[in-house]
Amino acid sequence: MKASRSGILDPLLGLITLLLFWQLAALAMGKPILPGPATVLPLFFQNLFGDLGLHFLASAARVILAIVMAVCTAAPLGLILGQAPRINALFSPVITILYPVPKIVFLPVIYVLMGISDISKIFLISLILFFQILVVVRDEAASLTPELIASVRSLGAGRRALFRFVYLPATLPAILTALRVSVGTAVAVLFIAEQALTQWGLGYYIVVETYQILLYPEMYTGILAMGLMGSLLYGLIRIIERKLAPHLFIKDME
Template identity: 40%
Template sequence: MRRVLVLAGAAAAVVAGWWVLALLLRSPVLPAPPAVLMRVVELGPALLLRHTAASLMRVLLALAVATAVSLPLGLVMGRSRRVDRLLAPLAYLLYPVPKIALLPIVFLLVGIGDAARVTIVVLVLSFQILVAVRDAARSIPAAYLTSFTSLGGTRAQSLRFVLLPAIVPQLLTAMRIGTGTGLAVLFFAETFFANFGLGMFIVESWMRVSYTDMLAGIVAMGVLGLALFSALDALEYLLCPWKRCGIRETPNVLP
């Protein structure tokens, strides 16, 4: 309940600031919140929801693919010095490259459909998750695993009860950061050859000089981001029970 009240208060503050700024500027470029709300009603929720759903599905698919690839690879790099020496230089070389710069190449290789948009977001998320998981896995004290195996734990059990609990907080942090960046990249990617998506809707509204439609799309993008971050917070609440007790460090979780 407290979190809901905080979110409601933050949303009210944003709307109030937007409203005051619209009254001060008196510009058609920044319509007041009631005008945008009325336009949303005129457009019909179905149209805006269709664009939002298209963007949401692309982000969720990219998040799933990036996690499925980068989580195991990051764990292997973090626990194997040989693999880390082989792959870490490559990861550090490619990580700083702006992934949006690869969009033309992705379109040429993958095509202009949804696969290209998902691919570019996967590239953004993968390196964030890979580096975070690798560093988290490397930071696990060897004594944890030694103690676990001395008690009869197998490798599979050490993955379940030691490694994964230790890297989950860093994994979720990387997913949060990557999701924010991924949404920004997706917005840009959706402005090319897309039939649906919030990026396409916002830019198309801007080109039609329909600023109320444009603001409605921007608000929808903000709500989408809020929903994704809230979902990751809920996932952290479920997977990191020690944080509910105010314990900052990851405990040594044993069976």
């Protein structure tokens, strides 16, 4: 019960502290470039049911589609590489080279090859998540001992049973952890990708519709919406973790 109350109170206290420092900084600066939360928050809730909400939905749709695309491609490939040492030896040097490279540098190449569209933006975000998921799933799958798999096979388990009772339970926590860790990076890349050559999205709203025409209070509502989207995605992944991998949730709480 204490842990539950702490889990609720800690974010609330953190939010109150952040708003307090924000208001004090706004009063100390005394310039339009930094309006306080007393100005921004009412405008945020008002605009969230207008154009800001539509920009929010456009950005959220891109991120969610990118997550689905990355999981559906990286997880099966990671399982294959983890359980097939010869194939892993072939692809491992390429993964080692590409994994640490900031994927945002591929944005011009993706635009040239795929055109400037929602598909190219979604692909860029999924590319970031892809390598995060691929590496952790591969490592988790490789850690499964042949004896464990052989023992399950000896009980008459086929490929479906192996996937359901061995591979999926072993790799699902790794997938969720990778998503939770990389969701912030994905949102940051989305912000960069949406700054130009589009009409909908929080990146476009923050840079083009507000910052460039000096609408500073509205600009901060967009920043709040971007933060809200990242927090909601993070929270959603945590909820899924709690349902499907409760031991990870309990470990983090401890």
